[in-house]
Amino acid sequence: MNQDTPASGRPSTDKARKRNVLSTHSVFGAPCWVSLTSRDLKTTEDFYTAVLGWRWRGAKLGEHFRIALVDGVPVAGIAAVAAMWQMAVAWTPYFAVPDADVAVARARERGGTAAVGPLSFPPGRAALLADRDGATFGIWQGELVSNWEAWRRVAPTFIRLHTRNAFDAAIFYGEILDWASGTPGCCSVEYEGGEVVLRSRGDVVARIDSGAEEAAPDPSVRPHWQVHFAVSDVADCARAAEKHGGSVLQEDETELILRDPDGAQFTVTSRRIH
Numbered sequence: 001m002n003q004d005t006p007a008s009g010r011p012s013t014d015k016a017r018k019r020n021v022l023s024t025h026s027v028f029g030a031p032c033w034v035s036l037t038s039r040d041l042k043t044t045e046d047f048y049t050a051v052l053g054w055r056w057r058g059a060k061l062g063e064h065f066r067i068a069l070v071d072g073v074p075v076a077g078i079a080a081v082a083a084m085w086q087m088a089v090a091w092t093p094y095f096a097v098p099d100a101d102v103a104v105a106r107a108r109e110r111g112g113t114a115a116v117g118p119l120s121f122p123p124g125r126a127a128l129l130a131d132r133d134g135a136t137f138g139i140w141q142g143e144l145v146s147n148w149e150a151w152r153r154v155a156p157t158f159i160r161l162h163t164r165n166a167f168d169a170a171i172f173y174g175e176i177l178d179w180a181s182g183t184p185g186c187c188s189v190e191y192e193g194g195e196v197v198l199r200s201r202g203d204v205v206a207r208i209d210s211g212a213e214e215a216a217p218d219p220s221v222r223p224h225w226q227v228h229f230a231v232s233d234v235a236d237c238a239r240a241a242e243k244h245g246g247s248v249l250q251e252d253e254t255e256l257i258l259r260d261p262d263g264a265q266f267t268v269t270s271r272r273i274h
Contacts (some may be wrong), residue, residue: 030200
């Protein structure tokens with residue numbers, strides 16, 4: 001497992017846990033966590049503090065791991081293990097599932113691959129997978145990060161899958177994650193404006209589009225999940241990113257695609273348009 005898991009966001013008291021913590025049995029199929037594999041922890045912390053205003057605390061997995069906080073709410077896991085474990089530098093979304101073993105088996109049956117896990121991370125289990133086109137994603141079974149609604153307010157505004165066939169991808173993920181299954185609490189799936197749109201409890205939590213080419217030479221446009229963070233001022237983010245060793249890959253008034261100093265790509269989106 002390449003990151004700290006959602007379990008790291010548990011409230012500090014048993015009373016708070018009972019009141020606030022939801023499990024993957026009550027919230028499932030939706031994104032519930034994002035994690036970043038990096039090379040240098042100090043550089044990563046400085047960059048995301050400057051660009052997104054994050055604060056930090058330690059994680060139970062050791063000195064190479066940190067938890068990013070917004071208003072005291074855990075929003076992301078950072079692991080400076082890319083070089084040590086020979087892993088790619090990238091952001092990865094995790095989806096809540098009621099049973100990690102079932103989800104992994106479904107992914108394999110449908111042509112996906114399991115890179116890591118399921119592994120036990122008390123009080124839950126996690127696995128790192130890839131879909132049929134190679135886009136990497138994770139699954140998490142167990143307690144979620146603090147209160148899921150609080151995480152949704154301050155965490156990524158949504159995630160987007162850039163893939164070769166949006167409908168085929170929606171079927172793949174839907175069968176693994178029980179999207180549009182009719183089960184209470186499952187995510188709904190709709191087609192809007194040329195994209196497949198995933199909603200959980202009325203909120204847009206993911207989008208799938210067919211923007212990648214079949215044989216694209218540029219790795220940045222191969223099938224992948226892109227994490228979008230909501231910000232108040234995208235221009236300020238661009239200036240901060242360039243000042244702290246990152247770069248702006250694409251820019252407009254409401255959205256930027258940025259690359260951090262280690263090469264991980266992510267998007268910042270104006271909070272006003274979401």
